[in-house]
Amino acid sequence: xxxxxPTIYPDEIFYSVFARxxxxxxxxDINISSSIAFGRKSKRFIVDLPNDLDFLTSQLPTYTSDYIxx
Numbered sequence: 711x712x713x714x715x716p717t718i719y720p721d722e723i724f725y726s727v728f729a730r731x732x733x734x735x736x737x738x739d740i741n742i743s744s745s746i747a748f749g750r751k752s753k754r755f756i757v758d759l760p761n762d763l764d765f766l767t768s769q770l771p772t773y774t775s776d777y778i779x780x
Contacts, residue, residue: 712747712769724778 716730732743744750749765763775 712766715747715770715773718773718778 714734716727716734718724718727728743728747731747732740735743735746737743737746747766747769748762763778767773767775767778
């Protein structure tokens with residue numbers, strides 16, 4: 711379970727949200743943040759098409775995959 715995740719701002723792209731999460735987490739390597747958030751180390755980000763959100767949203771009670779995509 712994630713100990714925190716940044717608030718998603720209106721009209722913010724998911725890439726930016728994850729970048730804030732990585733910076734605020736204090737992890738030195740993006741692969742560590744990716745492993746914690748998505749359950750695997752190698753995660754390729756497509757800026758305008760978030761994918762593989764099920765693992766992440768299962769750890770976040772306030773967000774759903776549909777909410778993040780919208």
